[in-house]
Amino acid sequence: MLAPINKIINFSNVDGPGNRCVIFFQSCPFKCLYCHNPETINYCNHCQKCVDKCMSSALSVVDNKVVYDSNKCINCDTCISVCDNFASPKINYMSVNDIIVKLIKLKPFIKGITVSGGECTNHKQFLIELFKEVKKLDLHILMDSNGNIDLSIEEELMDLVDGVMLDVKSVDDKFHYILTSKSCDMVLNNLDYLLSVDKLYEARTVLLPNFMVENLKTVNYVSKKLLLKSQYKLIKYRKYGVSEKGVDFFKDDTINDEDVKECLEIALKYCNNSFIV
């Protein structure tokens, strides 16, 4: 079994406790307006638009398909910036063993791994096989998820995972739909489920400029659910990497400090561990 891997970051200090290896899977069922790595959303459709633009000849066409040579790539990301399809030609299809070989080298230096994306649960069967092997290395496993699949019925997966970092983008279903193109019902079910089994490492909400009513509604809802059980990370919207459509939608480059402060105060009223990044 192979999975499409967008990127592996060997050492990360911002994806859970301690130093961690982060594995980014390709593809996501959400189409978030503020996504800051939109190239992880879709699979390459081999339109070949990026091939001529590549400055280091790392992209070529074989049998009408775009082929990527990581040895030649200089990581200028021109291919990503010219892609109209929210995809990347720089995907490596890796087996569980490929990843484990890498992790064995990193093991002395890391507390655990974090799987992210895209949406890693798009590849849940692969995750189960990967996590079984990661457990043998005695590494801590965190899953960064948008909560789009029903985690409560994924018993095997959830037994292997030590914690989930769950994005709660909005608790207003209509607004959630505008933001992501999907309903928030499953996300909120997962929030309850993860709290009930004590596997919510952290909940996260992006605070958006010009949508204070929605921000407050979500922060209120989530912090009352979390109480003292999990940490709540409030992320200031930044336009870095955001698609043109998103930039137009949110109008301002970032949310103002007073609004951020108001959100944090509400979060801290109920949830003892909330912070802004």
Next chain:
Amino acid sequence: MNDVYKIISDTTMTYKQQLLSLARLAEGSEINLDLSDEYYNAKNDSVICDLNEGNAPYRPRYIIPDYSVLMNKGCDFLQLDAPTDLWEACNSLLIMYSHVPSITSFPVYLGGFDDLLEPFVTDLSDAEIEKCLRLFLLNIDRTLTDSFVHANIGPKDSRVGRIVLKLSEQMQLAIPNITLKYDEELTSDEFANLAITCMLKTAKPSFANHKMFVSEWSENYSIASCYNGLKIGGGGYTLPRLRMYELSQKAIDINDFMNNVLPKYTKIMCEFMDARVKFIVEESAFFKSNFLVTEKFLDINNFTGMFGMVGLNECVNNLLNIKDHSLGYGNNEKADEIGVEIMEKLSQLVADHKAPYCSGFNDQYRLHAQVGIDSDGREDSPGARIRVGNEPEIFEHIVHSGKFHKYFPTGIGDIFKFEETWLNTPNALLDIIKGAFKMNMRYFSGYLDSNDVVRVTGYLVKKSELYKLDSNKQSLNNVSIFGKGARDTGCALDRKVEKNVSTN
């Protein structure tokens, strides 16, 4: 212009710096050592460097007094009784520091602050300890004006250790250099995290692999000067260096290097060291009359000579005819293998030499990965370090270091420069240090890119002090001038920054 005039008319030197430079001139001009022509040829070819130790050594290069003697018995010569409280203890130490010689004429070792002072703090409030230690540290920074002055803390958590960290963070001083003796099993994560935060903000303490040092030296070891492992109550007589790049140029090929060139010059250097050691012990007054010896702050059996080397990186690449350093040592398995082979051979050659007055060390000298001097330029990278600018990713860098650090019991270390976000996650950096020590790294230093206090090659400088020199003003710290040179000619401050990463 003659050298004496040059020194006394130099407006960028303080009075004390002039005095020491004049003394250094005198030390270099008197020929007292009987050295071979082979040595002089090697010196002229820049293959052997005596680190300006001069021709008339009158004290060991590094002196590591056992300050516990001062704490327990006082000192007759200095007319000091054993201290009875923290203020007396700090005062006695400060008095003694000014009487401890070294190659720099400043003490390169100040003791384990927590070991020495913790017994006096039991009944004191944090506020009083802080007040006392603040004055103590300020006095050290302003009177022992040389960054090779070095103190130790750890491995165990202590009130003194915590307050030293807190004050170091607040005071932002380049002096003293500090090392935390770190052992995962003895040092709490909480104390280690405090040390990491302090290290990021002020480039100290560095982390020494306590387990590794104890296995070689017993508990009775110190870290002095840059990162030099030495025995407490002893020290290092001398530290000349083989400049490996120049050495490699003497060889026709790798075989010639291994079988002829390396043995020949190792022998020349060992004999040079023998001459220096014998002179210090037999001719100079130090071991006969200095109070540190007569009152047993030092024991000659705890001294050894330090066989230094620089430029393994450039040596290996030259032997393999690798012109592009980014494809060589540190980034190339074959090059690293040759590096290990050279170190195996050199270790054996040095161990086989019967060294005089090293009875506590099986009559052997010990290897030292010297951090380089400003005049090395870019021909010879420090010790066995990967060239600045060609460092691989941090974990590969550490794995590489782990292959080489075991060869250098008298000191080797690597320095990593971090982005500010690491300040929020000392735990993540602690994971890396724990891993590094498991991989046999000996000594780990780090600092933030944005600091004023930064680590150059092994010692600390303040960037603001370098700017003073840049604008022809004086700097109180003797070492700022070396830092300026290393920055300008060795690119020593341009090492790679370990970046934070962010997810979606």
